[in-house]
Amino acid sequence: MRSVVSEMSEEGVSERKACEAARVSRTTIRYEQKEEDPINRWLRIRLHELSAKHRTYGTPFMKAIVCKETGLKLNHKRVERLWGEERLPVPRKRRRRLKVHPLTDRLGAAQRPFQTWSLDFIHHKTEYGQKLKMLSVIDDFSKTCIEVRVEKRFRAIEVIEALDELFWEYGRPEYIRTDNGPEFISELLHRWTEEKGVKLIHINPGSPWENGYVESFHDKLRRECLNGEIFFSRGEAQVVVDWWREHYNSERPHSTLGHISPSEFIRQEKWNTVDRNGLQNVH
Template identity: 40%
Template sequence: MAQKKHKPEEIVGKLRQVDVLVSQGRPVAEAIRAIGVTAFTYYRWRKEFGGLKSDQVKRLKELEKENERLRKAVSDLTLEKLILKEAAGGKLPSPARRRRCVEHVVSKLGVSERLACRVLGQHRSTQRKMPVGRADEAALTADIVELATRYGRYGYRRITALLHAAGWAVNVKRVERIWRREGLKVPHKQPKKGRLWLNDGSCVRLRPEYPNHVWSYDFVEDRTHNGRKFRMLNVIDEYTRECLAIRIDRKLNSTAVIDVLTDLFVLRGVPGHVRSDNGPEFIATAVRDWIAAVGARTAFIEPGSPWENGYCESFNSKLRDELLDGEIFYSLAEARIVIESWRQHYNTERPHSSLGYKPPAPAAIVSPPPTSNPAQRPTMH
């Protein structure tokens, strides 16, 4: 028959009972038999609870429980510290990396999966449920990497537009996730420069309202492999953002400007305004008189204010960023072929952010009819 397990309060009461019997002159052995325990149990109780009262025993048990709780807390903190130290090889931004880290900690330290997930911030359902990738994930990733390699200056939004053009029904967030997973990025551009305002603080700007309303043109310089300079004359339609022509030669002057504009006027008609820089090639009397003779108006920008020719300057920066900075031209003929190929790509394939990520080909732009005669619009001085 199993012996009854006494509570601390009962033990203290029996010890006090023995003390009372002994004080009455009864032998200790008889007093011990009176409380129903053996002498060994009595002396063990006396060693552990001798001299204590019931309230003191209760307080002692509470302290023991508190000490046990503190020991367990310290033990848990030490274990959590070991887990974090084991996983301190780097950041864990993705569930996949946390999943692998949890598995490593469980196998290395022998802790439970529940504890490892709690310490490392991984939900247990995420840990248990393995991700099932889409069937087209590998093909989509390959296409994104291929496009990013071909167009090194395009971000994931423009890559998404190219994927849509190629027939992919993909969300931009999914492209961004794959983009970041593969470590793709566009290098930081140079910091922007402050605008140069006119003396009176105003900003005179003729804004295009329909195709062939305002054309603009500007020069860009580059060098062939042997160090010799060549120049490019870029002509764009500011409304459609289409690059109408890029004339390339070692030297370009006002005669070359008239030659290029003549071909474009015959092919596309005369625009309402022609915006240009105020350099010597453009302000030549022959160019100005010729433009006025064919029915267009000139719009020269203010000196030292290239931002007023912003559409053409933006195009020039894209040309240099996406082509010129990454190409070596061994001859002028090679430069003409490669740059003309890029111009065709820019007009027909390259997504333009200002056009809803559509190429700037005229067929992609729906323009309203002109509200008034372009010849009656004010010119820029």
């Protein structure tokens, strides 16, 4: 349209009449595109870098990461617009399941960090077909991943050994929630937790949503770590999972925590770590 109006103007027709004939606004003809905001130019480059590094993250997490890095207060629409203009991959939406509260009536919601732990197993294989069994321990309150231990197999005694080490590092929780796997319902584990003064709670059979915190963590572990890695040994798997666990705890934004990491959440709430006697101290 600009070329048409320009030709008519060269022939002596006024701009107003030329625009009327072309049925275009004079404001549109006079508009001159401004140079792009330097922040937008930088943001496009940074979004490409983040997209390559975090392939499963969507725009809310990308916005949270950029705001944390720069201190800028970005509008989510701005990030979404630039994401679309750069044609960056959009993570596939997962099917939403029926929302059921993850806690049973037998156990109330945790009120402080490291008060209630959730345990479960996730299975994987090495490139050579060797089976790997991973024990995950999650803090319900802060969503901190306390441990992901990789072994070829787990019995009740191995679970006890892992928990005993964690008790020395984090202190004893008040409750431990598990499913009804043979490692968790063993009499040996029940006697040991009773001696430690920890109450062992089992979810109802066939009700994995009652252990929702660790199930949600396993979904993230599978999508963001295990599905993108090839392991040749148990030791290699442990190293990679430990690296990802550190990233999960200290860098990865969590929507339920206001798009901050578990470590930041604990620091903001000014919660003290659990002492060696398992007592919770609050500043």
